Structures are given as structure tokens and as C-alpha cells.
Amino acid sequence: MKRLSLLILFAVLLALPALSQQISVESFTPLENDLTANTAGTMKKDQNGKTCALIKVVTSEKGFNFDVGILGVVATEQKVGEIWVYVPEKIRFITIAHPQLGVLRNYPIPQQVESARTYELRLVTGKVHTVIEEAQTDQFVVFHISPADAIxxxxxxxxxxDAEGSASCFKPFGKYQYRIERKDYHTEVGSVTVTAEKASVNVNMRPMFGWLEVNSANAGSDARVFVDGSDHGTLPLHTLQLGSGKHLLKIIKPLYHIFQQSVTIADNDTLRVNAALKSDFRNYTITGDADADIYINQEYKGHGSWSGPLASGTYRIELRKPSHRTTIRSITINANDLSANDIISLPAPTPIYGSLKVTSSPMEATVAIDGKVMGKTPLFIKEVLIGSRSVTLSKDGYKTETATTDIDERKTSELNIVLNNAIRVKFTSNVTSVVNIDGKYIGLTPCDALLTCTKHEISMSADRYQSRTETIDISEGSSLISWQLKPNFKKVTISCNQNANFYIDGKIAGSGYSISRDIDYGEHSISAYYEGKSKETTITVAEGNESSVGFSFRKKRYHENYVSNDAFYMGAIYQCLNFQGAGAIMGFFAGKFNMEVSFIAGNESKEVDWYTSTNSLAHTSDFKNWRINGRIGWGLRCGNVVRITPQIGAAVLALQDRSKIADETAPSACSFTGSMQFALVYKKLCISVTPEYYVPVAKSDGMKELVKVSDTYDKALKGFDLQVGISLIF
Known part of the structure; x- marks a missing residue:
């Protein structure tokens, strides 16, 4: 393993030089028919006097250098498409170098180089491109100016x-001037020299403005601030920007001397002024007629008397009163003169009169002017205040009459009024009511009646409402009597968490989740009925009592009975214990009586070695089996979705010999069966589970022989089994 790692490392090291150069040898072959190396004119001698070998290097590039070691290259000649390289005989390596393409070092020549012979060496190289670079004469100039909206x-x-205050341009080398201007800022002028490096100019313009802040400890919020004649709102004044230089500051507040000051704003600086305003007022009290209105310079101040501040100056003070001559006085006030009286008293306004003559029919009616009794008719009143006056005439047994008349200064007005001893009165109420006057039935509201101008006992009554009776003097009342009768009942809300029927005092009141009914004051029985269950409560209805009753019933899980007494069903079944197979079932319910039949095919055939009664030879049969059940039962409903049905019946088990070797009738057997069907019913779907028990009652001869050799069919004829099924109900 270690030797293999060293070999891989060596191969990588050998490959690294190739990655850095773009020269490789495609082929090196001798040119047998080429006599260039041994022909006069193209033949050359080495330093030992021997004829050189000639290597024709085929390449389209130029500028190569060749080296063959100590013996050295004799000569090189550039030809079209190739380079002739004359070398001594017996060289073993050649090195090829190029300024752009790199070096192919010590390429091993694959065969011995002989004197006076010509060889061809084909090179594979990259391309050499000639690039002419122009000298740089231009560069960018970048400006960053604040504020960004400068010019x-x-x-x-x-x-x-741009929006950030930056701009750039591409300019030839040299020196350039720039100028930056903006309102409220000092103009900035400068120069920039463009060289090979990008030039950057950053300028933050110097503001030619500052800020003014004005406050006052005693001026309050209603003092207005003016700078150079412009209104800048009320104190305090926060950071008002102003141009550098002098400005005139004024603060004006009612009842105070004007504050005025010259302020100087410096560049980019905030000047703070704390103004102390000097008061120019004094509190005065103005008195006069207690019923007169006080006006100062046409502005209403108060009624009867007024106290408040007045600044130094001249004022027009008036006392105004209806039907009186206005009292006017002009007063000059010096608020700084503390020795002057601070109470200003004015004489009361003088009344202006006219005269009035009042007559009536009948006479001896009491006369009142503006509510003040003046005498009885006929009556002459010498002094009556001018203006519109309300004159009222009243007399027992007659309707009181009121008239309005205008009284003019120094003139006599006349007024004659006819009194009526009867009046038509209209009666209304919030509900149709019976109207009785002095115990006599008048009618149902709305209605009217002609009544004498005396006192009458008036009553109104309506079913389920409180009666109302009052004694009213018709002569002093209006021609309309409208009463609101109070009800003797209250609206009661009856609610339930289920959709129930509601009863009030045993009478049906409505159904639903909530109803509202008007119930008379007193005790009442309230009940609710839902799904055969009832709840009852007694309430006392009175003014101010709680006006709602609530019931709660437990909600049933199922609201519909899905177990029908008359039904037909069909479906699929599966027998899953001793006899295993799938099939179909069909049946019906008539009342509680049930009848059904089913057919089941065994899951798989079974081969059995056996002897038949007619054939003493042993043979093998391949049986396919079926079972047919017929049952009757009696259904028992258990709630809305479950039915249990005990059943009895008969079952036939039949086998078919598919091998057809046996020549006798196919084995079969009959069994008595008892079962208990458990069914879960939901809408049109029924799922059933039926435990069964089979008792064999008859067997064919073939079945008798078959059960001797196969316990499978013996178990299928007797004992417990289980049937599950799913059906659709029609």
C-alpha cells in the first residue's frame, strides 16, 4: 500500500510541469526519402566536422529556442510552417522553450539520431496573441456632496x-475647477487634478444659517412669536431655522408689554432666548344695574357685575337692558397707577315707557303683564315698558287667554280680548285607551271633547295597563292632553339549549331556542318540553325584576331511529372459523319477524385421498365446497342503531369433485343451525356479526366416508362458527 501511494505521488509530480506549459510533441518520425540533411546547400557540419542530423519541427508558431545538451544546437532556420534544427548525431534529449507558451524540458527522443538523416518532430502548442496596450490618459472623478440637493x-x-449626493465623470488627465452652490449654504469653490488614480472629492457645505429657540417662564401658551414680522405660532418656539445675521424678535401677549429684541444668528449654531414679559394690566370690577348686561368695547363681559384684567388704554363701557336707555361711559386706564380706584360704578339704565288700555268681554278679568298682575278690566296702565309684552287675562269659568302687544315710547296701545267659557280638548295616549270625563265615557284615544273652563276629573284606562286619573283645570290647561299609561306586563325571554316547546300557565307560547312574550305582572308557570321530557319553573313578573327564563336539556347522541321494523337488505358476508369463505346474504324484516338466506363459497379447494362406497380403489379427489343457509328470527331493537336477532335454521354443505374420478354423487350434508345476529344500523348501512352453532342431522354416503379421512369437513359440519357481513337496507 505504501509503495502504491509513492507511485501515485510520483505520477502527480511528473504531471505538474505539463500543467504550466502549452507545448507537447505529437510525433517524432524519420523522413526516409528526405535528403535535405545530406544535400549540398542545406547540409551543415557540427564542431567535429560530421554532417549534422536535421530535425524539421512542424509548428505554426514562431520564437522557439532549442537545446540538446552539451553538444549544442548547430543552427536553426525559420521556414514556412516549420523550423529546421541542425543537431549533432546521437543526441538523446531536446528541450523546447517559448516566451509565452512555456518550456518542454528534456523531451526523450524515441530513437537514435544518425548523422546526415532528416527527421520530423510535430509540435502541439497553444496560440500566441499579440496585444497592443494604449497608454492611459483618462480617469474618473467622483464627487460626494452634502446636502444632496446642491448644484x-x-x-x-x-x-x-443622485439622491445620496454623489456624481462622477470620466475626464482626461489635467486640472479642473468645480463650484458647488445651494440656498442657505456658503458657496464652495475648488480644483481637482485628474491622474492615473481615481480622484475623489468630498464636500460638506457650510450652512449659512442657524436656529432660534424661544421660551418664557411667565408668558404662558397664548403668547405669539414674530420674527422679522412673520408669525411663528405660540411659545415655546422650538428650533426655528433662520439665515445667519440679525433678526428682529417680537413676543406679543394680551395684557402684557410687547417684548422686542434684536438677535444675531451664527452659522450652524443655535441661539436660545428666554424672554421675560412684563405685565401691563390691572384687575378691575365693573358694577351697575343687577339686571343689565355689561359690554366693554362692544364685547359682552357679564350680567349685573364683572371682574377681570384690563390693560392700560381707553375703554367704552356699556350697561344694556331691554326697554331701557343704555348707560355709556368712556374710561382711560393706567394699569401702573396703583393709587387709582379699581372699582368702576356706572348708573343703571333708565326705563322707556308707553301706555296700554285693556278691555275684555266679559269684564272684571284679571290682567297680568309679563306675569305681573296689574288690575282688572277695563284697565289703563300709564307706564308700560316699551317692546313686545305678553298680556294674560283670566276669569273663573273662562279659559285664560294670552296675547302679545307692542308698546311704543310715549304712545298708548289698545287691547280687547273676548274670553271663552268652553274649549275643545284633544286626548291621546301611547295605547288605545278609554277616556272618561267626570265619570262619563267620552271615547277611545285619540278623541276630543268640548269642556267648560272649570276643573274636571279626567281618567284613561286600557287592558293590561295601569289606569290614570287626574283633576285638571281646563281654563289653565292646553287644548291637548297626552298621557303615557304604564303597562301591567313585562316582556320575558324564554330560552332553551334545545329546540323545545314553551308553555305559559299551561298554554302553548311558541317553540324554538328562544322566544319573547309579554307576560302580566304576577306569578306564572313557565315550562319547556323536549323529546318527551319537560321542565317547569314559577316566576314572579314585576317591574324591575329579571325578565328572562332559561331551560337546559341533555342533547341526545342520536336524533333519528335507524332501526326500522320493515326493511329489506342485501349484502356480502364472510365465514371465518371452521368453514372459511365469502358469499352473499339477502333477507327482510316484517315487524320483528326476520327471514334470510345466504350462500357461501369456500376459499379454496382441497385434495383428499379416500375410498368411495362404490370404488374400493384409493383415489385422490379435488373438492370445491359451498354452504347454503336458511334462517328465521325475531328482531329485538336496542336503542336507535342496534338490533339483536336470535335465529334458527338449516344449512346444506355441498362438495364438488373437480377431479371427476369418483363416479358417485358428490358428498353433501345437512345441519341444524342456531345463531345470534348483532347488527349496527346507520341510515342505509348495516354491519353485522353473527356467532353460529351447527348440529349435523343428515350426511350422504360419500360425506360419511369423507369425514373418516378428513377432519376439515367434519369440523365444517358441526360446532361454532362466526359470520361477519355488511349490507345495504332498502
Whole structure:
């Protein structure tokens, strides 16, 4: 193993030189008819005076060097398609070298080289390509500018920046100028020299702006900030960008002196100003008529009196009151004068009057103006405040009347009102109700009646609702009486987890999973019925009580009876113990009575050596067997899917001799059978398992002889067996 590893390593080492050169020898052959090496003009002598051998190296490439060792190459001549190499006789190796193709070192010449003979050596080489490289005169210039939206001008031409602020161009060697501009930044100017190495220019432009932050400890949030006349919102002001240089800062707040300051913003710097505002107000109290509205410079301030801050200045203060002359006063306030009175009192507005004459029919009606009783008709009122006045006339036995009249300054207005002693009143309610007035039936709502303007006892009643009775003075009431009667019942929700029938006090109320019914106040019996089961509870229905009743029944696993008393079925069976085979079954149920027949073919034939009663010679028979069963039974239902059917019947076992050697009738036997069929029924499918017991009652002569030599058929005639089957029900 070690020797084999060394041989493999040696072979790899020998192959490595070949991988680094592109020269190999295709063939080396003597040219028997070529006399070039021994012909005058092409013949050459070596240093010993002997005629040289000539090797014609066939190759399309040029520039090869040859070496044959100490004796040396005598001469080489470049010919078309080949190189003539003159060498001394008896050389054993030749080395071929090329500047691009590499070296083929010490190629062993496969035969002895003789003097004055010509040989051909064919080379296989790679191709030599001549590449002319031009001198580099151009290179890339790459710019990285921040911010990225600056304008770049390079060598007098615009150069577009990408989204990251980068750009590049390919330029000849030399020196170039660039210029970078952007609003709010200092212009950047410079030069770049393009050489053999890629040039990169990185410029972060210097901002020509800074930031202003303004805050105040006493200004609050309603102070507005202005810079150079532009509104920048309320305090505090966070990092407002401004151009470098001077700016005018103003802070204006009501009731405060204007804050004004010149600020200087430096490049790329944040100036923070903490403004202290000086108050220019004083708290004043304005009083006058308790029923008058107070206005300051046309702005409503309050009713009766007002207290609040006022800044230094001149104000127009008014006390306004309906039907009165407005009190007006102009006041100049100096908020810094603490010695001045801080309570401003104004005289009450003066009333403006007109006159009113009131008459009525009948007379002696009480007159009230704006709710204030003034006397009885006929009545003259000398001083009545101007404007729209509400005049009410009332008299026992008559409907109270109200009229509106306009009173003008220094003018007399007249008003005459006729009082009625009866009024038509309309009655409505939330449910159709019986209306009785003073114990007399009027009608069903909605209805109306003409009533005298006195007190009347009015009542409304409706079935299953609470009655309502009140005494109402018609003369003071409206022409519409609308009542809401309260119900004597409540909506009760009855629910169940199953689809049940619901009863209320023994009467069917509905069915389903949930119903809602209006039930009168009081005790009631609520019951639910489901699948022959019932549950009952008693509830008290009252205002505010719980309004739901719930029942729960256990859900049956099966909802449908699949075991039918009248059915016909057909299917497949398999006998799996003593007699093994598959077959078919057919039967029916009429009520509980059952009848069925089945046919079973044995799984395989069996060869038996035996003697027949008519043939004393031993022979071998190949039997195929069948069994036919006929049974009657009585089905017993066990739930919705299971039926158990005890059965009795007879079975015939028949054998067929397929060898046809025996000349007598095929063996057969008859057995009495008792069985118990267990059936699982689901919809139209029935799966059955039937334990059986067979008792032989008759055997043919052939069967008697056969069971003596084969216990297989003896077991098939008697004892336990098991039949399984699957059927379709029709």
C-alpha cells in the first residue's frame, strides 16, 4: 500500500510541469526519402566536422529556442510552417522553450539520431496573441456632496447629483475647477487634478444659517412669536431655522408689554432666548344695574357685575337692558397707577315707557303683564315698558287667554280680548285607551271633547295597563292632553339549549331556542318540553325584576331511529372459523319477524385421498365446497342503531369433485343451525356479526366416508362458527 501511494505521488509530480506549459510533441518520425540533411546547400557540419542530423519541427508558431545538451544546437532556420534544427548525431534529449507558451524540458527522443538523416518532430502548442496596450490618459472623478440637493458645476458644465449626493465623470488627465452652490449654504469653490488614480472629492457645505429657540417662564401658551414680522405660532418656539445675521424678535401677549429684541444668528449654531414679559394690566370690577348686561368695547363681559384684567388704554363701557336707555361711559386706564380706584360704578339704565288700555268681554278679568298682575278690566296702565309684552287675562269659568302687544315710547296701545267659557280638548295616549270625563265615557284615544273652563276629573284606562286619573283645570290647561299609561306586563325571554316547546300557565307560547312574550305582572308557570321530557319553573313578573327564563336539556347522541321494523337488505358476508369463505346474504324484516338466506363459497379447494362406497380403489379427489343457509328470527331493537336477532335454521354443505374420478354423487350434508345476529344500523348501512352453532342431522354416503379421512369437513359440519357481513337496507 505504501509503495502504491509513492507511485501515485510520483505520477502527480511528473504531471505538474505539463500543467504550466502549452507545448507537447505529437510525433517524432524519420523522413526516409528526405535528403535535405545530406544535400549540398542545406547540409551543415557540427564542431567535429560530421554532417549534422536535421530535425524539421512542424509548428505554426514562431520564437522557439532549442537545446540538446552539451553538444549544442548547430543552427536553426525559420521556414514556412516549420523550423529546421541542425543537431549533432546521437543526441538523446531536446528541450523546447517559448516566451509565452512555456518550456518542454528534456523531451526523450524515441530513437537514435544518425548523422546526415532528416527527421520530423510535430509540435502541439497553444496560440500566441499579440496585444497592443494604449497608454492611459483618462480617469474618473467622483464627487460626494452634502446636502444632496446642491448644484454642482465641474469644468464649466453642470453635473447632476443622485439622491445620496454623489456624481462622477470620466475626464482626461489635467486640472479642473468645480463650484458647488445651494440656498442657505456658503458657496464652495475648488480644483481637482485628474491622474492615473481615481480622484475623489468630498464636500460638506457650510450652512449659512442657524436656529432660534424661544421660551418664557411667565408668558404662558397664548403668547405669539414674530420674527422679522412673520408669525411663528405660540411659545415655546422650538428650533426655528433662520439665515445667519440679525433678526428682529417680537413676543406679543394680551395684557402684557410687547417684548422686542434684536438677535444675531451664527452659522450652524443655535441661539436660545428666554424672554421675560412684563405685565401691563390691572384687575378691575365693573358694577351697575343687577339686571343689565355689561359690554366693554362692544364685547359682552357679564350680567349685573364683572371682574377681570384690563390693560392700560381707553375703554367704552356699556350697561344694556331691554326697554331701557343704555348707560355709556368712556374710561382711560393706567394699569401702573396703583393709587387709582379699581372699582368702576356706572348708573343703571333708565326705563322707556308707553301706555296700554285693556278691555275684555266679559269684564272684571284679571290682567297680568309679563306675569305681573296689574288690575282688572277695563284697565289703563300709564307706564308700560316699551317692546313686545305678553298680556294674560283670566276669569273663573273662562279659559285664560294670552296675547302679545307692542308698546311704543310715549304712545298708548289698545287691547280687547273676548274670553271663552268652553274649549275643545284633544286626548291621546301611547295605547288605545278609554277616556272618561267626570265619570262619563267620552271615547277611545285619540278623541276630543268640548269642556267648560272649570276643573274636571279626567281618567284613561286600557287592558293590561295601569289606569290614570287626574283633576285638571281646563281654563289653565292646553287644548291637548297626552298621557303615557304604564303597562301591567313585562316582556320575558324564554330560552332553551334545545329546540323545545314553551308553555305559559299551561298554554302553548311558541317553540324554538328562544322566544319573547309579554307576560302580566304576577306569578306564572313557565315550562319547556323536549323529546318527551319537560321542565317547569314559577316566576314572579314585576317591574324591575329579571325578565328572562332559561331551560337546559341533555342533547341526545342520536336524533333519528335507524332501526326500522320493515326493511329489506342485501349484502356480502364472510365465514371465518371452521368453514372459511365469502358469499352473499339477502333477507327482510316484517315487524320483528326476520327471514334470510345466504350462500357461501369456500376459499379454496382441497385434495383428499379416500375410498368411495362404490370404488374400493384409493383415489385422490379435488373438492370445491359451498354452504347454503336458511334462517328465521325475531328482531329485538336496542336503542336507535342496534338490533339483536336470535335465529334458527338449516344449512346444506355441498362438495364438488373437480377431479371427476369418483363416479358417485358428490358428498353433501345437512345441519341444524342456531345463531345470534348483532347488527349496527346507520341510515342505509348495516354491519353485522353473527356467532353460529351447527348440529349435523343428515350426511350422504360419500360425506360419511369423507369425514373418516378428513377432519376439515367434519369440523365444517358441526360446532361454532362466526359470520361477519355488511349490507345495504332498502
Amino acid at each position: 454642482l458645476e465641474f469644468d464649466g458644465q453642470p453635473l447632476l447629483l
